[in-house]
Amino acid sequence: MRLMWKAVDKMRCLRKRSVFPFLGFLVTFLLFFNLYLDDGYVLEAEKRRLGETLIHPANSERYVHTFRDLSNFSGTINVTYRYLAGVPLPRRKYLTIGLSSVKRKKGNYLLETIKSIFDQSSYEELKEIVVVVHLADFDLVWCENLVQEITRKFAHHIIAGRLLVIQAPEEYYPSLDGLKRNYNDPEDRVRFRSKQNVDYAFLLNFCTNLSHFYMMLEDDVRCSRNFLTALKKVITSREGSYWVMLEFSKLGYIGKLYHSRDLPRLAHFLLMFYQEMPCDWLLIHFRGLLAQKDVIRFKPSLFQHMGYYSSYKGAENKLKDDDFEEDSIDIPDNPPATIYTNINVFENYDATKAYSSIAEEYFWGKPPCTGDFFVIIFNKATKISRIKIVTGSEDRQSDILHHGALEVGQKAVETKQGRQCTSYITLGEFKGGNFEVDNVDHKISFDIECVRIVITANQREWLIIRTISLWTTQAVSQLKK
Numbered sequence: 001m002r003l004m005w006k007a008v009d010k011m012r013c014l015r016k017r018s019v020f021p022f023l024g025f026l027v028t029f030l031l032f033f034n035l036y037l038d039d040g041y042v043l044e045a046e047k048r049r050l051g052e053t054l055i056h057p058a059n060s061e062r063y064v065h066t067f068r069d070l071s072n073f074s075g076t077i078n079v080t081y082r083y084l085a086g087v088p089l090p091r092r093k094y095l096t097i098g099l100s101s102v103k104r105k106k107g108n109y110l111l112e113t114i115k116s117i118f119d120q121s122s123y124e125e126l127k128e129i130v131v132v133v134h135l136a137d138f139d140l141v142w143c144e145n146l147v148q149e150i151t152r153k154f155a156h157h158i159i160a161g162r163l164l165v166i167q168a169p170e171e172y173y174p175s176l177d178g179l180k181r182n183y184n185d186p187e188d189r190v191r192f193r194s195k196q197n198v199d200y201a202f203l204l205n206f207c208t209n210l211s212h213f214y215m216m217l218e219d220d221v222r223c224s225r226n227f228l229t230a231l232k233k234v235i236t237s238r239e240g241s242y243w244v245m246l247e248f249s250k251l252g253y254i255g256k257l258y259h260s261r262d263l264p265r266l267a268h269f270l271l272m273f274y275q276e277m278p279c280d281w282l283l284i285h286f287r288g289l290l291a292q293k294d295v296i297r298f299k300p301s302l303f304q305h306m307g308y309y310s311s312y313k314g315a316e317n318k319l320k321d322d323d324f325e326e327d328s329i330d331i332p333d334n335p336p337a338t339i340y341t342n343i344n345v346f347e348n349y350d351a352t353k354a355y356s357s358i359a360e361e362y363f364w365g366k367p368p369c370t371g372d373f374f375v376i377i378f379n380k381a382t383k384i385s386r387i388k389i390v391t392g393s394e395d396r397q398s399d400i401l402h403h404g405a406l407e408v409g410q411k412a413v414e415t416k417q418g419r420q421c422t423s424y425i426t427l428g429e430f431k432g433g434n435f436e437v438d439n440v441d442h443k444i445s446f447d448i449e450c451v452r453i454v455i456t457a458n459q460r461e462w463l464i465i466r467t468i469s470l471w472t473t474q475a476v477s478q479l480k481k
Helices: 050-055 110-119 140-153 155-159 187-206 229-236 259-271 277-288 475-480
Strands: 019-021 025-029 082-085 094-101 129-135 164-166 211-216 221-223 246-247 256-259 302-306 336-343 364-365 371-381 385-393 404-415 418-429 432-438 448-455 463-472
Touching: 019 364, 094 110, 094 187, 094 229, 094 404, 110 129, 110 140, 110 221, 129 140, 129 187, 140 155, 140 164, 155 164, 187 259, 187 277, 211 259, 246 277, 256 259, 259 277, 336 418, 364 475, 371 418, 371 463, 385 404, 385 448, 404 432, 418 432, 448 463
Parallel strands: 094 129, 094 211, 129 164
Antiparallel strands: 019 025, 082 164, 211 256, 221 302, 246 256, 336 371, 364 463, 371 448, 385 432, 385 463, 404 418, 404 448
């Protein structure tokens, strides 16, 4: 039967009663699970008994909804999820971490990934996250065995509502035969990536109402220590600015952060174009359609690919993110500030880009002269504990600051040229194009209002200021509030 996609203006919301056991205890709940979406798209989830879903094949008469119903945008979308372990808590968390996993021909890294998520989080951070694992393989015996392992290793996290394991039944999937062979991919490759798009779409739909933000990971990933605290720093720094997707890894579908309110649109998008291209390519188009033109990726990366074998045919995949750092709490705070310079700027590599934590951005100016400056003026006086400035780049290693000093200032006043500090103290000189100093708050008696780079000698080379990183003493306490 041919699949028919139809446009929708509004969707209705359904509710169903669910019953499900786990860990030997039979618990009956009346759970009303409403997922209100911005465009009226609503998802219905029905919970089934673990024993029934894993031991007995699905009854074709029982599951009357087909993929055609899912793609019928003039009606409701009705997915009956199987709950394999855990149950969602009524309180929305700060972050949902979504994983989709299938049986691999070689290796299985899912348990290590789940362990890394929990082990690298503090007790306070664990209160704010929920991990959702979508077992997207149709081999129910494999699913049952894996669920038993997950339940045995992570029982306390399941009981605490921090870990859920779900499955979207095979009956809801489209036909995976006779798909378009775009990019001249072999048929089995097209089938694999098309199914993967649907796997992710069902996972996204399920997670819509669980938290304020959603992080997509793959099932073979290692996490940085206290990655949630690092995420919160970045999200706080982006308040007031528009974004669709923030990236915390440069590899695949790893470390991609969304507002939960955008998940329904993304799920729709993946379902619409599931056979057109791989999911990471679709994400680029989705981001652009929602008016985020450029990649917003942060360094250091918070997640590292650790698998050696791909879920596609067990092929070798030893890709590593060289921007990954184990200790993610080291992400700078860079408090709100105004940045300007009198150095001639090249094209659109303006001063603010040196202060940005986005990986691809930096300042690039024409050869500076003695007395030229680059100044950061904070919105309010701040206690700074550490300063690190890196100039030059791998491609242009000579475009460093050859002769310069770093100063911190106070007593800011309004002038015709804008707000400026009237008193400065020199912290030190640049060495090899870089500057780094710790314990600034112990060396300086006042709260800092300005940080200024001063060029102390003419240079023939252009100047790239790659990163300006500042750490404040009050940042950790503010994040805990």
